[in-house]
Amino acid sequence: DVKVTQSSRYLVKRTGEKVFLECVQDMDHENMFWYRQDPGLGLRLIYFSYDVKMKEKGDIPEGYSVSREKKERFSLILESASTNQTSMYLCASSPATGNTEAFFGQGTRLTVV
């Protein structure tokens, strides 16, 4: 059974903290993605990676960075958390080729206070 695992289901952090959201997939997928989902705005792409050490900015990369040191792990970093980064964060992975779906993790609901 395919699996994308996010390290935390719920997280509460203080303004200004550095926050790490971790995502691991066990499907040997080349592509990995970070989205955030907010009411009325849908899923918006923050960053994606198509290979180890490779990254591409999505639609809303400001205030975020990513790290992909190993194929199975893709980390999202909030350099200095702000209240407007309170959101649901969803990690996904997909194979590099073909008309294939992306598989999502269960999501991390981050609250910045």
Add this chain to the structure above:
Amino acid sequence: RKEVEQDPGPFNVPEGATVAFNCTYSNSASQSFFWYRQDCRKEPKLLMSVYSSGNEDGRFTAQLNRASQYISLLIRDSKLSDSATYLCVVKEAGTALIFGKGTTLSVSS
């Protein structure tokens, strides 16, 4: 800016009804098309891929019109368990999935 547009709804229908969702996309170079389903407080999951010739999976039928850049999903004989948000998703070569904001369906008895 590449966009996927959906009617947000909500669509409120009785059990047994037929309901259709529509979606338009802005980039004619888009290559792959999907409908995802998202239950409340859960992650999105693939409902079905959408092929140029149209495709059916049980009570669900998906259609694609490349000329009009339009995708549809038809649900027949709605069940209570179909209540969810349906996300139209588009992919171009070498890029991530682009999601519509979703259409909410509520099926009542």
